[in-house]
Amino acid sequence: MDAKDILGLPKHSLPIPQEKKSRPHKDSQRKPDGISREVYALTGGVAPLMPSVDVNQLKKRHQPENEKITWEWLSFTSSARKDDLKLYHWVRVVNGTPPTGDYQFAKYNKSVDVIKYTDEEYEKHLTDPVISRAILIARAPSPADVSSHPLVKEPYNITQEIERKRALSMVLSQTKHQERKDADAAQDAELAITLNASPEHMEKTTAPVETGSPSNIQAASGVAPLMSMADNAAAAAASLRSLRVYLRTYALDQMVQAASSSAGLRTIKRVEQFLQELKVNLKPKVPTKAVCAEHLELRKEILTLLNLQKLLQNKEEGSSYREGSYTETPDTPKRLQRGIDQDRTFVPDSVSFGAISTERVGKRDQKRKGPGREAPSSPAQSNKRPRKLKTTDSHQENRNQY
Amino acid sequence: MVRSSDDNEKKSLVKKLKDVEISVPIVYGNVAFWLGKKASEYQSHKWTVYVRGATNEDLSVVVKRVVFQLHSSFNNPIRAVESPPFELSESGWGEFEIAITLHFHTDVSDKPLHLYHHLKLYPEDDSGSLSVKKPVVVESYDEVVFAEPSEGLFARVQNHPAVIVPRLPAGFSLPPVPAEDADKRKRVDPKDNPLTQWFTNFSEADELLKLAAARQQDCFEM
Numbered sequence: 346m347d348a349k350d351i352l353g354l355p356k357h358s359l360p361i362p363q364e365k366k367s368r369p370h371k372d373s374q375r376k377p378d379g380i381s382r383e384v385y386a387l388t389g390g391v392a393p394l395m396p397s398v399d400v401n402q403l404k405k406r407h408q409p410e411n412e413k414i415t416w417e418w419l420s421f422t423s424s425a426r427k428d429d430l431k432l433y434h435w436v437r438v439v440n441g442t443p444p445t446g447d448y449q450f451a452k453y454n455k456s457v458d459v460i461k462y463t464d465e466e467y468e469k470h471l472t473d474p475v476i477s478r479a480i481l482i483a484r485a486p487s488p489a490d491v492s493s494h495p496l497v498k499e500p501y502n503i504t505q506e507i508e509r510k511r512a513l514s515m516v517l518s519q520t521k522h523q524e525r526k527d528a529d530a531a532q533d534a535e536l537a538i539t540l541n542a543s544p545e546h547m548e549k550t551t552a553p554v555e556t557g558s559p560s561n562i563q564a565a566s567g568v569a570p571l572m573s574m575a576d577n578a579a580a581a582a583a584s585l586r587s588l589r590v591y592l593r594t595y596a597l598d599q600m601v602q603a604a605s606s607s608a609g610l611r612t613i614k615r616v617e618q619f620l621q622e623l624k625v626n627l628k629p630k631v632p633t634k635a636v637c638a639e640h641l642e643l644r645k646e647i648l649t650l651l652n653l654q655k656l657l658q659n660k661e662e663g664s665s666y667r668e669g670s671y672t673e674t675p676d677t678p679k680r681l682q683r684g685i686d687q688d689r690t691f692v693p694d695s696v697s698f699g700a701i702s703t704e705r706v707g708k709r710d711q712k713r714k715g716p717g718r719e720a721p722s723s724p725a726q727s728n729k730r731p732r733k734l735k736t737t738d739s740h741q742e743n744r745n746q747y
Numbered sequence: 748m749v750r751s752s753d754d755n756e757k758k759s760l761v762k763k764l765k766d767v768e769i770s771v772p773i774v775y776g777n778v779a780f781w782l783g784k785k786a787s788e789y790q791s792h793k794w795t796v797y798v799r800g801a802t803n804e805d806l807s808v809v810v811k812r813v814v815f816q817l818h819s820s821f822n823n824p825i826r827a828v829e830s831p832p833f834e835l836s837e838s839g840w841g842e843f844e845i846a847i848t849l850h851f852h853t854d855v856s857d858k859p860l861h862l863y864h865h866l867k868l869y870p871e872d873d874s875g876s877l878s879v880k881k882p883v884v885v886e887s888y889d890e891v892v893f894a895e896p897s898e899g900l901f902a903r904v905q906n907h908p909a910v911i912v913p914r915l916p917a918g919f920s921l922p923p924v925p926a927e928d929a930d931k932r933k934r935v936d937p938k939d940n941p942l943t944q945w946f947t948n949f950s951e952a953d954e955l956l957k958l959a960a961a962r963q964q965d966c967f968e969m
Contacts, residue, residue, distance in 0.1 A: 586894045590856040593770065593890035623961040626954070631888050633951040634770065634911075639958040646967050 413440050423448035522662065529609050536607055574645075577603035594628070597637040604645050612651055619647045760899030760922050769893050769904065770911045771809055772801035775847060776886030778945050779868040782838070783879035790838040792868045795942060796845050797834030801888060801949055804909035807831045809855045809891070816846040832940055842866050849891070854900050860891060888949040898922055 385391070415438045420431040424447045436443055466483070519527070581603035585596050605613050617627055625643065629636045779794035786792070798813055800806050813833040817824040818841065826835050847862040867885040870877075890911075893900070902921040904910040915921075 589895070590851070590858060590860055590891065590893055592860065592862070593892055596892060620961075623964070625957055625961050629954055631949045631951045631954050633772070633890065636951050636954050636958065639955060639962070643958055643962050646962065650966060 414438070415441075417443070419443060421448055423451045425451040425454035525609070525611060526659070529612075532609055533607060574604060574607060577606045593632045593634070593637055597629070597632060597640065600637075600641050601644055604641065605648065608648060608652075612648070612655075615651055616644060616647045619651070620644070760897060760902075762898050763895040764898060764901055764915075765895060767895060767901070767913060767915070769896050769901065769913070770890045771806070771893075771909055772888070772890045772911065772949075773806065774799050774801050774886050774888050774947070774949060775862055775864055776884065777845075777864065777866050778942050779866070779883045781868075781877040781879055781882075783877070789840055791840040793836065793838045794866065794868060795834050795836040796847070796864060796866065797832065797942070798847060798849065798862070799832065799834075799946070800909045802908070803943060803946065804907075805831050806833060806909055808904055808907045808909050809851055809893075810849055811852045812850045814848040814850065814859075816848070818843040834942075840868075842868050854897065854903070855893065862889070882945055884945050884947065886947045886949075 382390075416435050417438050418433055419436045420433050421436075422429065422431060438444075578600065581599045585591055585599060605616065608616070620627055620643070623643075625640075629640050632640075775796075775798040777794050777796045779792045781792055782790065796815055798806065798810075807830065810831075810833065812827055812829045814825060814827045815835045817826065817835075817837070820841075821837065821839070828835060843866055845864050845866055847864060849860045849862070851857075851859070864887065865885075867883055870883050898921055901912065901915075902923070905912045905921075
């Protein structure tokens with residue numbers, strides 16, 4: 346620049362056309378117009394200007410300077426072969442000495458011992474259903490030799506296996522409804538055992554889950570939560586008092602947990618959904634004593650509501666659902682009936698908000714009232730109703746009806 | 748003779764009031780100002796984390812000291828504040844969780860209480876343009892509950908504006924406690940603290956109304 350100045354030459358001799366030339370030249374190397382950069386990259390595109398991986402960062406093969414490496418075409422044998430066939434391959438030779446050892450893939454030559462038997466052995470031992478085990482034992486020189494064989498260690502018990510498979514298939518074929526019930530029943534059972542430990546309760550609640558929650562548990566589960574809720578609340582209050590100093594939010598948390606202890610995770614989620622629909626904060630923004638008390642009471646009311654809904658749903662679905670293998674105790678229909686009759690004014694699938702809907706509720710109620718609780722419409726209804734009926738679904742259903 | 752009456756007094760001071768709780772409403776959180784032109788890469792904001800009485804009353808009636816534990820990248824991340832206002836100011840660029848520990852006077856409790864606050868510097872909405880004048884404020888309301896306080900403590904705090912005490916049954920006599928000198932009592936004068944103007948006013952009325960309305964829904968009429 347300065348030189349040109351001294352010499353008196355013009356400073357800018359062809360700068361603009363030069364720039365223009367170099368830029369289009371570069372552009373054509375970049376990408377064609379008309380398609381986006383990413384699309385062009387899919388087809389392979391333009392090579393990146395910088396390598397994405399720094400070659401210096403890659404691990405180098407550790408090869409000390411004093412070693413001389415050559416590659417030689419040598420023969421080898423494999424212990425996996427029965428014959429002495431000599432094959433050839435490239436071998437990495439270090440300082441002139443070829444590697445020793447077996448062929449590296451020989452260790453994968455595994456074989457299976459298939460049991461074969463003679464006619465004599467068949468006659469003697471194998472006409473028994475428990476075939477293979479018998480022959481193993483018979484062939485063994487002494488019982489001790491063969492006792493570590495898995496077949497001998499765990500003899501096949503056919504009745505046990507039939508029972509196990511039946512249970513498995515029942516668990517596998519459970520619908521969500523059944524799963525839910527079983528989970529709730531199991532929780533109730535646990536709770537009843539830990540809190541009440543009276544012989545009566547123990548009997549009711551020791552029914553195994555796999556036989557598909559008989560109605561005994563259902564009856565117990567109606568009673569157990571009511572008792573345990575009060576116990577839990579008292580326990581929670583006592584533990585707070587023993588703390589002496591605590592935060593109001595912590596106290597509310599403990600009380601809420603105590604109140605929902607008998608509820609499954611799904612129920613708790615439904616309570617929270619309910620709260621959200623009521624435009625109530627899941628955790629109060631201003632947790633004063635009064636606010637926390639109200640919040641707790643609201644949650645308890647929602648829980649009761651959901652529990653009753655569930656009971657009613659079970660009752661209605663139960664009749665069309667259970668077949669054959671489950672035996673209903675004669676107690677059950679009466680119990681549920683009593684529970685339902687008490688809630689005549691309450692109709693589960695029209696949980697309604699606002700004064701307008703009370704009319705509708707009244708009307709629906711009239712239809713349902715009648716001598717036979719098993720209304721003729723109910724089997725049809727339960728077929729139509731989708732199995733996975735959540736509270737929110739029923740809410741939405743109603744909203745559409747308005 | 749004198750000794751025994753002293754002893755009696757001491758005993759009644761310590762005696763616990765059954766089924767009584769006193770509570771102290773508190774608010775804790777942070778105020779953060781963007782430094783604007785003066786902001787550098789590592790010091791983009793000036794923030795203050797604090798614990799205050801919900802109505803800006805003096806918490807030192809029950810609180811002896813507050814310890815704030817900051818992110819380990821800060822020098823001396825454990826900072827103790829021995830007198831009100833229980834606040835701590837710093838400058839930085841990052842948001843992190845601050846552990847706040849309340850230590851109480853010996854007649855109140857020997858166990859400290861832990862709070863956690865996530866320091867917020869940037870506004871919630873993406874469009875929120877950073878302003879030097881308007882700070883980002885995040886506060887949480889809570890109440891410290893003292894279950895079954897001693898008679899002595901009750902007597903000491905019953906007239907303090909920062910503490911909520913229940914009415915004791917008529918005829919209940921508390922041990923005499925020397926009244927705190929009203930002048931000596933350190934009052935946090937709102938005029939002194941420039942942050943007061945940014946504090947949220949927490950009112951339970953709104954929430955109570957919503958809850959009451961919810962509980963009155965038809966679905967709960969059984």
